[in-house]
Amino acid sequence: GAGVSQSPSNKVTEKGKDVELRCDPISGHTALYWYRQRLGQGLEFLIYFQGNSAPDKSGLPSDRFSAERTGESVSTLTIQRTQQEDSAVYLCASSLSSSYNEQFFGPGTRLTVL
Amino acid sequence: AQSVSQHNHHVILSEAASLELGCNYSYGGTVNLFWYVQYPGQHLQLLLKYFSGDPLVKGIKGFEAEFIKSKFSFNLRKPSVQWSDTAEYFCAVNAGGTGGSYIPTFGRGTSLIVHP
Numbered sequence: 146g147a148g149v150s151q152s153p154s155n156k157v158t159e160k161g162k163d164v165e166l167r168c169d170p171i172s173g174h175t176a177l178y179w180y181r182q183r184l185g186q187g188l189e190f191l192i193y194f195q196g197n198s199a200p201d202k203s204g205l206p207s208d209r210f211s212a213e214r215t216g217e218s219v220s221t222l223t224i225q226r227t228q229q230e231d232s233a234v235y236l237c238a239s240s241l242s243s244s245y246n247e248q249f250f251g252p253g254t255r256l257t258v259l
Numbered sequence: 260a261q262s263v264s265q266h267n268h269h270v271i272l273s274e275a276a277s278l279e280l281g282c283n284y285s286y287g288g289t290v291n292l293f294w295y296v297q298y299p300g301q302h303l304q305l306l307l308k309y310f311s312g313d314p315l316v317k318g319i320k321g322f323e324a325e326f327i328k329s330k331f332s333f334n335l336r337k338p339s340v341q342w343s344d345t346a347e348y349f350c351a352v353n354a355g356g357t358g359g360s361y362i363p364t365f366g367r368g369t370s371l372i373v374h375p
Contacts, residue, residue: 187367201362250303
């Protein structure tokens with residue numbers, strides 16, 4: 146595709162519900178990254194994929210967070226039993242490879258947990 | 260572990276003023292350095308990057324940054340800002356060689372407002 150796309154753009158959910166966020170990286174980009182950006186804060190690294198494997202999951206804040214990537218393309222970030230502190234913009238980025246690391250960002254998903 | 264500090268969280272300037280945004284990092288090895296910009300309502304996008312070579316890097320829209328290894332710094336500059344430069348600016352660093360993390364570490368960001 147022309148750029149990284151994410152869906153939905155906005156998600157409002159009730160505390161305790163599960164949510165699934167989707168990322169479509171640029172075609173041919175093998176590396177994919179998820180970040181969280183809270184209001185007024187920098188980007189907080191969550192997880193990184195090289196191909197379909199996730200060599201670095203160190204940023205996932207709790208076991209309620211998980212992510213998968215299939216077919217070296219689409220990735221989904223799942224948050225189970227959402228809490229109010231999960232409210233943030235979730236950004237996805239892709240790059241040609243992990244060692245060529247100029248990242249291309251998607252528009253983000255704004256998650257609000259009521 | 261890598262870390263990035265952006266000292267100015269909010270900067271307000273008038274058009275034609277000069278800009279310098281500070282960025283310091285901590286990592287002892289070879290680094291790749293980036294500045295990203297997020298204009299209101301738009302995606303984060305790359306402004307400029309340093310991998311190796313000339314430490315003075317020129318980016319889009321008249322921005323430049325200088326890598327000073329001895330100071331662990333990569334400050335962003337523009338001689339004369341425009342109203343359209345109003346945006347959020349993020350500095351990022353990751354290990355450029357083996358042994359470090361390819362995952363970029365981002366600074367907290369600097370919000371720049373330029374008054375016409």
